[in-house]
Amino acid sequence: ILNVEQSPQSLHVQEGDSTNFTCSFPSSNFYALHWYRWETAKSPEALFVMTLNGDEKKKGRISATLNTKEGYSYLYIKGSQPEDSATYLCAFIHNDMRFGAGTRLTVKP
Amino acid sequence: EAQVTQNPRYLITVTGKKLTVTCSQNMNHEYMSWYRQDPGLGLRQIYYSMNVEVTDKGDVPEGYKVSRKEKRNFPLILESPSPNQTSLYFCASSLIPNSYEQYFGPGTRLTVT
Numbered sequence: 001i002l003n004v005e006q007s008p009q010s011l012h013v014q015e016g017d018s019t020n021f022t023c024s025f026p027s028s029n030f031y032a033l034h035w036y037r038w039e040t041a042k043s044p045e046a047l048f049v050m051t052l053n054g055d056e057k058k059k060g061r062i063s064a065t066l067n068t069k070e071g072y073s074y075l076y077i078k079g080s081q082p083e084d085s086a087t088y089l090c091a092f093i094h095n096d097m098r099f100g101a102g103t104r105l106t107v108k109p
Numbered sequence: 110e111a112q113v114t115q116n117p118r119y120l121i122t123v124t125g126k127k128l129t130v131t132c133s134q135n136m137n138h139e140y141m142s143w144y145r146q147d148p149g150l151g152l153r154q155i156y157y158s159m160n161v162e163v164t165d166k167g168d169v170p171e172g173y174k175v176s177r178k179e180k181r182n183f184p185l186i187l188e189s190p191s192p193n194q195t196s197l198y199f200c201a202s203s204l205i206p207n208s209y210e211q212y213f214g215p216g217t218r219l220t221v222t
Contacts (some may be wrong), residue, residue: 015115031206031207032125032206034206036211043199044199044213044214045216046210051208061166095165096154096157096165096167096168097142097167097211098154099151099152099153100151101149102151
């Protein structure tokens with residue numbers, strides 16, 4: 001069974017705080033890891049596709065790192081804003097796609 | 110506009126009445142996939158298709174069928190829906206998921222009574 005674990009399950013921060021959360025995945029047979037942002041009542045939208053050990057990707061205030069040897073990826077948000085409030089999902093690509101349960105981030109003004 | 114469309118968006122039906130949820134993409138993507146989302150469980154893959162006439166089971170395929178006769182369409186078929194299939198369903202497509210992100214449809218909320 002290919003388990004993808006995300007932690008924490010939920011996170012409440014104040015506007016301006018920086019935060020990070022973790023995605024853990026099996027370290028064997030790695031193809032790719034995706035990060036998605038999912039706002040309530042909308043569809044998930046892609047943030048990053050990460051394929052190589054040591055990858056670091058950045059989009060505005062959001063960045064992600066990847067360690068395929070130990071099986072984890074971190075997502076960082078610098079200076080959180082209320083509009084960052086969403087559920088952040090990671091997905092491990094093997095032959096199929098396995099999603100974690102997500103980290104629900106709430107940013108209070 | 111590049112998009113993935115699903116129909117219907119909302120459906121209430123009764124146990125045992127066959128239904129089909131359509132999914133179509135206009136991006137010429139090879140890979141298409143169906144997911145269901147249940148509280149506390151995240152997105153779980155039902156079926157996926159790497160290309161026309163190629164489909165594979167995902168994590169939770171029981172009770173579902175799919176077909177991929179054309180590249181753009183990937184319908185989800187529930188031959189005999191049951192209440193445990195009440196869920197939010199998403200279709201998604203991608204060029205090659207190893208290297209490219211997925212684009213998700215708007216979702217179909219299905220209730221089986």
